[in-house]
Amino acid sequence: MFKVSDHTFAVCAYKQSPFLGECIDSLLKQTVLSRVIVCTSTPNDYIKGLCDEYSLPLYVSHGCSGIARDWNFALKAADCPLVTIAHQDDVYKPEYFESALSYLNRAKRPLLFFSGYSELRGQDECDNNTLLNIKRLMLRPLERQKNSSSVFVRRRILSLGDPIDCPSITYVLPNLPSPLFKEDYYGSLDWQMLEEVSRLSGDFTYNPAVLMSHRIHAGSETSSLIESHQRSDEDLDMFCKFWPRPIALLISKAYSLSQKSNG
Numbered sequence: 001m002f003k004v005s006d007h008t009f010a011v012c013a014y015k016q017s018p019f020l021g022e023c024i025d026s027l028l029k030q031t032v033l034s035r036v037i038v039c040t041s042t043p044n045d046y047i048k049g050l051c052d053e054y055s056l057p058l059y060v061s062h063g064c065s066g067i068a069r070d071w072n073f074a075l076k077a078a079d080c081p082l083v084t085i086a087h088q089d090d091v092y093k094p095e096y097f098e099s100a101l102s103y104l105n106r107a108k109r110p111l112l113f114f115s116g117y118s119e120l121r122g123q124d125e126c127d128n129n130t131l132l133n134i135k136r137l138m139l140r141p142l143e144r145q146k147n148s149s150s151v152f153v154r155r156r157i158l159s160l161g162d163p164i165d166c167p168s169i170t171y172v173l174p175n176l177p178s179p180l181f182k183e184d185y186y187g188s189l190d191w192q193m194l195e196e197v198s199r200l201s202g203d204f205t206y207n208p209a210v211l212m213s214h215r216i217h218a219g220s221e222t223s224s225l226i227e228s229h230q231r232s233d234e235d236l237d238m239f240c241k242f243w244p245r246p247i248a249l250l251i252s253k254a255y256s257l258s259q260k261s262n263g
Contacts, residue, residue: 001105007034007097007170008078011056011086012070016046019089019215024054026091032098039074041065068181068189081174087167089215091120096211100170103205107148111202113170115211122217127210135163142206154198159242161235161255162191168212175202187231191238232256 009027013020027036038051041061051058059077061070075083082104086092100113116136118127126132138157147153157163169190171180176197185192198204235255239248 002082002101004032004034004101006080007082007084007101008080009034009036009084009086009092009097010074010078011036011038011088012074013038013040013042013047013050013088014070015042016044017088020047021050021053023086023088023090023092024050024056026093027086028054029094030092030097031094032101034097035078035080037077039070039077041070041073066183067186068179068183071181071189072179075171075173075178075180082170082172084170085167087214089217090167090212091215092212093210095209096168097170099207099209099211103207104170104172106145107203107205109149109175109202110172110205111175111197111200112172113205113207114164114168115206116208117165117168118210118213120213120215125213136208138163139206139208142204143208148203148205149201151199151201154204155195155242158191158195158198159239160251162188162194162238164190164194165212165214166190167214172202175200185234185237188234188238191235195238195241 011020011023011027024036024038036054037057037059038047039059039061040047042065043058043060048058050056059073061073071085074085082100084097084100096115099115104110104113118125119129119132138160141147141153141157173180181189181193232252236248236252239252239255242248243251
């Protein structure tokens with residue numbers, strides 16, 4: 001059985017996000033409080049000031065930065081079995097960790113926990129749009145506990161795209177490979193990680209309730225990747241892991257249309 005002390009929220013902070021304080025505040029208002037740390041490869045007075053304000057430890061990664069390196073560094077800095085990599089722009093509902101702990105402790109061999117999510121655009125929260133509903137439909141088989149350990153079900157879901165919101169994931173590190181994220185992908189590295197983990201023996205534990213909010217704004221890393229077309233190129237490579245290339249091309253073109261909602 002996992003305990004509260006087995007978990008850490010590792011906030012990945014980059015440059016000077018105006019939303020970082022809101023993210024941290026949401027983690028400190030969880031119904032079940034666990035450890036919170038801040039990790040960065042771009043140390044500055046703004047991040048340090050927020051860590052001082054909230055009395056949080058700050059871990060600085062030196063050398064070359066990159067999303068995969070930053071996320072792997074955060075997992076290592078957390079130094080515990082259960083880690084949620086909190087993205088600096090996002091907000092977590094008060095019940096997120098309480099739910100994660102409950103679901104993980106019900107599973108025989110959990111690999112990860114993830115939840116439903118909403119979108120934040122400015123101060124407006126949306127939990128009912130076409131893209132979100134499609135993703136929830138894709139994930140519906142995992143609402144049945146018996147499917148959570150099915151490699152076939154997980155891979156069929158991921159073969160049509162990545163419906164799992166990365167910031168909603170809590171990782172069970174003793175049951176996962178290390179390093180978890182590979183540096184050969186930049187925009188789709190979470191999908192690549194899930195594709196590899198989907199092959200493992202264990203459970204994808206899923207609570208469809210909306211337990212966090214993912215912020216969509218023009219300055220986000222996702223929006224920048226879409227604008228440069230790097231995300232679409234990587235997504236095609238991912239579809240080729242599941243389908244012959246001609247079929248992957250067709251699915252990728254349809255999938256790329258959904259990315260316009262990130263603008």
